Amino acid sequence: MSVLDAKVLEPTVFELSSPGRTGYRLPALDVPELDPVAAFGPQAVRTAPPGLPELTEPDVVRHFTRLAEMNHHVDRAIYPLGSCTMKYNPKVNEDLAGLPGFAAIHPEAEPQFCQGAISLMYHLGRHLARISGMDEVSLQPAAGAAGELTGMLVVRAYHEDHGNPRTNVIVPDSAHGTNPASLTLAGYHAVEIPSGPDGRIDVDALGKALDAETAAVMVTNPNTLGVFENRIREVIDLVHGVGGLVYLDGANLNASLGIVRPGDIGFDLMHYNLHKTFSTPHGGGGPGSGPVGVKRHLADYLPTPMPRRDEARSRGVEYYLEHDRPKSIGKVHAAYGNFLVMVKAYAYILTLGPAGLRRVAENAVLNANYLQARLAGDYDLPQKGYCQHEFVLSASRQKDRGVKALDIAKRLLDYGLHAPTVYFPLIVKEALMIEPTETESRASLDRFADALIEIAKAAESSPESVTAAPTTTPVARLDEARAAKDLNVAWEGR
Amino acid sequence: MPYVPNTERDRDEMLEVIGASSVEDLLRDVPAELRAKAPLEVPGPLSEIELVRHVSELAARNRVEGVVSFLGGGIYDHAVPAAVRHVVRLPHFYTAYTPYQAEASQGTLQTIYEFQSLIVRLTGMDVANASMYDGATAAAEACLMAIDATKRRKVVVSASVSPAARRVLRTMLAPDAVDIVEVPLRHGVTDLAALDGALPDAAALLLQHPNYFGLLEPAREIGERVSSSGALLVASVDPVSLALLAPPGSYGAEIAVGEGQSLGSPMGFGGPLLGFMAARKKHVRRLPGRIVGATVDAHGRRGYVMTLQTREQHIRREKATSNICTNEGLVALTAAVYLSLLGERGFRELAVQVTSKAHYAADALSRIAGVRLCFPGAFFREFAVELPVDAGRVRDELARAGIWPGIPCGRDYDGMDRSLLVSVTETHSRADIDSLASALEAIIATRRVS
Numbered sequence: 001m002s003v004l005d006a007k008v009l010e011p012t013v014f015e016l017s018s019p020g021r022t023g024y025r026l027p028a029l030d031v032p033e034l035d036p037v038a039a040f041g042p043q044a045v046r047t048a049p050p051g052l053p054e055l056t057e058p059d060v061v062r063h064f065t066r067l068a069e070m071n072h073h074v075d076r077a078i079y080p081l082g083s084c085t086m087k088y089n090p091k092v093n094e095d096l097a098g099l100p101g102f103a104a105i106h107p108e109a110e111p112q113f114c115q116g117a118i119s120l121m122y123h124l125g126r127h128l129a130r131i132s133g134m135d136e137v138s139l140q141p142a143a144g145a146a147g148e149l150t151g152m153l154v155v156r157a158y159h160e161d162h163g164n165p166r167t168n169v170i171v172p173d174s175a176h177g178t179n180p181a182s183l184t185l186a187g188y189h190a191v192e193i194p195s196g197p198d199g200r201i202d203v204d205a206l207g208k209a210l211d212a213e214t215a216a217v218m219v220t221n222p223n224t225l226g227v228f229e230n231r232i233r234e235v236i237d238l239v240h241g242v243g244g245l246v247y248l249d250g251a252n253l254n255a256s257l258g259i260v261r262p263g264d265i266g267f268d269l270m271h272y273n274l275h276k277t278f279s280t281p282h283g284g285g286g287p288g289s290g291p292v293g294v295k296r297h298l299a300d301y302l303p304t305p306m307p308r309r310d311e312a313r314s315r316g317v318e319y320y321l322e323h324d325r326p327k328s329i330g331k332v333h334a335a336y337g338n339f340l341v342m343v344k345a346y347a348y349i350l351t352l353g354p355a356g357l358r359r360v361a362e363n364a365v366l367n368a369n370y371l372q373a374r375l376a377g378d379y380d381l382p383q384k385g386y387c388q389h390e391f392v393l394s395a396s397r398q399k400d401r402g403v404k405a406l407d408i409a410k411r412l413l414d415y416g417l418h419a420p421t422v423y424f425p426l427i428v429k430e431a432l433m434i435e436p437t438e439t440e441s442r443a444s445l446d447r448f449a450d451a452l453i454e455i456a457k458a459a460e461s462s463p464e465s466v467t468a469a470p471t472t473t474p475v476a477r478l479d480e481a482r483a484a485k486d487l488n489v490a491w492e493g494r
Numbered sequence: 495m496p497y498v499p500n501t502e503r504d505r506d507e508m509l510e511v512i513g514a515s516s517v518e519d520l521l522r523d524v525p526a527e528l529r530a531k532a533p534l535e536v537p538g539p540l541s542e543i544e545l546v547r548h549v550s551e552l553a554a555r556n557r558v559e560g561v562v563s564f565l566g567g568g569i570y571d572h573a574v575p576a577a578v579r580h581v582v583r584l585p586h587f588y589t590a591y592t593p594y595q596a597e598a599s600q601g602t603l604q605t606i607y608e609f610q611s612l613i614v615r616l617t618g619m620d621v622a623n624a625s626m627y628d629g630a631t632a633a634a635e636a637c638l639m640a641i642d643a644t645k646r647r648k649v650v651v652s653a654s655v656s657p658a659a660r661r662v663l664r665t666m667l668a669p670d671a672v673d674i675v676e677v678p679l680r681h682g683v684t685d686l687a688a689l690d691g692a693l694p695d696a697a698a699l700l701l702q703h704p705n706y707f708g709l710l711e712p713a714r715e716i717g718e719r720v721s722s723s724g725a726l727l728v729a730s731v732d733p734v735s736l737a738l739l740a741p742p743g744s745y746g747a748e749i750a751v752g753e754g755q756s757l758g759s760p761m762g763f764g765g766p767l768l769g770f771m772a773a774r775k776k777h778v779r780r781l782p783g784r785i786v787g788a789t790v791d792a793h794g795r796r797g798y799v800m801t802l803q804t805r806e807q808h809i810r811r812e813k814a815t816s817n818i819c820t821n822e823g824l825v826a827l828t829a830a831v832y833l834s835l836l837g838e839r840g841f842r843e844l845a846v847q848v849t850s851k852a853h854y855a856a857d858a859l860s861r862i863a864g865v866r867l868c869f870p871g872a873f874f875r876e877f878a879v880e881l882p883v884d885a886g887r888v889r890d891e892l893a894r895a896g897i898w899p900g901i902p903c904g905r906d907y908d909g910m911d912r913s914l915l916v917s918v919t920e921t922h923s924r925a926d927i928d929s930l931a932s933a934l935e936a937i938i939a940t941r942r943v944s
Binding site: 003006007008009010012013014017021022023024025026027029030031032033034036039040041043044045046047049050051052053054055057060061063064065067068069070071072073074075076079081084086087088089090092094095096098099100101102103104105106107108109110113114115116117119120127130131133142143144145146148149153156176177178180181182183184185186187188190227228230232233257258259260261264265275279281282283284285286287288303329330331332333334335336337338339340341343346347349350351352353354355356357358359360362363365366367369370372373374385386388409410413418419421424438439440441442444470473474475476477478479480482483484486487488489490491 | 495496497498499500504505507508509511512513514517519520521522523524525527528529530531533534535536537538539540542545546548549550551552553554555556557558559561563565567568569571575577579580581583584585586587588589590591592593594595596597598599600601602604605606607608610611612613614615616620621622624625627628629630631638656658659661662664665666668669670671710713714736737738739740741744753760761762763764765766767778784785786787788789790791792793794795796797798799801802806807808809810811812813814816817818819820821822823824825826827830831833834835836837838839840841842843844846847849850851853854872874889890893898901920923924927
């Protein structure tokens with residue numbers, strides 16, 4: 001069966017099109033109308049219209065609303081993807097980012113006319129620096145991976161400035177896949193070191209891998225098993241001993257707010273995910289924001305421009321953008337980064353304050369440990385002991401009954417809940433990586449734990465009820481192999 | 495704590511289930527000597543009332559009321575239809591994650607598929623991805639694709655590509671020690687003779703069409719030259735122009751990229767933006783980032799999944815085509831809603847209005863004594879004018895009258911200190927344009943800034 005003759009839940013916007021409709025009206029043109037062929041020449045103009053759909057406003061709104069209703073989302077129920085920190089997105093922050101004073105400002109506006117925007121960027125950078133113990137922060141990277149790349153480019157610029165860019169960056173095998181991909185884009189060779197059974201860095205293996213060509217080591221702390229690297233001081237000293245830098249992947253910063261400041265314990269640089277730790281929505285795949293924080297010895301290399309404050313107003317304004325940065329790696333975004341996302345993170349930090357941020361971390365850890373305690377009997381728990389903000393179960397026991405981690409994930413969807421991250425980290429078989437976040441109530445955690453326990457019991461008594469899942473979602477299990485084989489990434493019909 | 499539901503009683507009961515004495519007990523893996531010594535030095539907590547007051551004050555320190563702005567250069571002040579804003583604010587979309595569980599994410603997946611389809615139609619290419627951070631990083635990633643495809647280590651870029659995109663390109667290509675050759679301009683467009691000299695052994699030509707100055711490039715001639723050199727043509731295009739102009743697929747582009755902010759998103763001080771990327775089908779396995787494909791479910795119903803994931807970082811790790819994962823999903827949805835709402839007729843009408851008003855403005859300004867268009871060629875939505883006086887000073891003078899006349903060109907182009915890049919959209923009325931012309935004329939006539 002091809003996609004075209006399949007049964008359809010919601011037609012594409014192209015199938016809904018009806019010639020002659022439009023959903024938006026422009027004012028009457030009040031200047032002479034230009035004839036494109038006369039102005040641009042027959043060679044330069046389109047010979048056929050692009051084939052955009054034709055619908056009225058209610059057609060469009062209903063189409064996308066019907067599609068919206070097919071989504072799980074965090075306003076509805078728990079979304080416990082490990083390392084994704086799917087916490088609640090405060091509503092007031094959305095309103096604030098929509099204020100015309102932010103939404104309608106052009107990035108080329110003169111500084112005197114956008115003091116509020118530059119001020120917000122400056123102070124958000126300061127707040128992030130103080131939260132993490134770093135000295136300077138660039139807000140320019142548009143997502144976490146962009147932050148990693150920016151960080152690795154800063155590493156490269158630092159070493160080049162000291163005579164040798166070096167060749168290698170070390171990553172533990174428990175790292176997020178973005179780490180090796182980012183360091184490769186920055187021109188480095190990935191050296192993977194094994195982690196111990198608890199996911200912690202194998203300090204001996206690290207020591208053997210370090211040499212004068214080690215540019216940096218990328219560390220995720222707490223690591224992807226939800227375990228704090230308690231020998232991190234040793235790790236940092238070893239890396240610094242060969243002149244390397246230590247990078248923190250800040251994906252798991254939620255566990256550390258107010259408890260550990262990475263800059264205090266020797267990390268040289270890090271990135272933050274505003275769309276994880278600082279509550280800005282993920283938008284179904286972005287926009288995110290991945291600022292990079294560095295210690296003083298790396299500040300000159302951060303992207304250009306940097307928001308600055310000059311209380312003496314020697315340039316006539318208090319806040320300005322510093323463009324003249326000769327050692328900078330350059331620009332990593334067409335403008336200054338995802339500014340409207342920054343507005344939301346700024347609002348979040350001010351709403352919580354110092355004690356509130358620490359309570360975020362404490363409750364993220366409490367919630368994760370509560371779920372771990374409730375589930376440890378019914379699933380294998382490879383890493384014993386208390387976890388930080390997330391933990392990893394293994395469905396090995398269930399797999400022996402023919403129920404894989406993926407089946408358990410799909411069955412959870414039938415309960416109206418979202419699944420954990422599955423098959424990551426790679427070092428755990430049949431991994432279910434669970435991060436509830438602090439914004440889930442005990443009742444919500446219990447609902448999730450009850451569902452997972454019921455699924456574990458079903459895996460024993462009637463495995464086929466799990467492997468047949470999902471049965472209540474808009475579509476049943478989708479044929480991913482066919483999608484890759486009969487590639488259809490754009491609608492070809494009218 | 496408005497966002498943390500646990501009460502003290504919840505906490506105590508949960509600790510009992512865990513078998514821990516306190517939250518501090520749970521943190522015992524964190525060595526005492528590594529702990530923060532003092533509470534974080536950040537302001538707050540603020541109540542919602544205090545927060546709204548403070549942040550609204552910051553917003554009010556950005557001047558948007560009572561300003562007529564002609565700033566463009568890649569980011570444009572188009573009207574955003576109310577229906578677009580409302581759809582994008584559905585929490586089903588904005589509070590969802592990347593669609594890892596396809597069966598519970600069909601809304602996001604189908605909208606991405608529709609976005610890809612719309613981009614393919616506008617660009618005349620075969621395939622498109624789910625979005626990139628912005629037009630600048632999309633262009634740089636396209637050049638990296640071309641380097642991989644051709645195994646050549648030189649990228650040629652026209653000086654008419656936006657200065658910001660060229661800066662991002664330099665940053666992103668720096669580690670590969672790729673030779674970046676910039677082709678100079680002749681009458682504001684790519685100098686074909688210089689291009690011929692630069693193309694041998696090049697992996698790609700990065701061309702912007704219409705270019706930074708709003709001018710139409712000789713795209714067909716360039717496309718032929720690039721393809722006969724064995725390089726790939728990477729075309730950076732303004733999506734609004736594609737309602738009227740021949741699409742990149744018609745003049746030999748192998749990869750088309752661009753900035754999609756103009757499709758229903760506010761300017762937002764330059765972010766979030768929307769990078770889009772489309773390509774010929776033969777390059778699909780080199781594309782960076784997410785791609786959504788149509789398929790069927792176990793009952794033969796149509797559905798959508800993320801596909802060709804073996805290109806991506808979470809599987810390929812250091813061998814991935816790119817490191818991008820989170821992209822600009824919600825902004826891609828915005829563009830899909832916007833294009834669906836305007837539709838075939840509305841989008842064409844938009845482009846006609848934009849270019850008609852830009853030409854009206856160019857006529858009005860070039861009638862002023864001492865003012866002339868910098869370049870003779872055809873332009874789409876913006877144009878550079880040369881003034882008899884320094885452009886920066888004119889800008890500062892006009893700002894007092896609430897008019898932002900455009901971006902001074904001298905910062906990015908040598909010898910253009912007296913030139914302004916003036917950009918017009920459908921939101922400008924004839925009266926707005928007339929007020930720019932008369933204010934500019936008055937300044938020049940009184941030589942207040944000469």
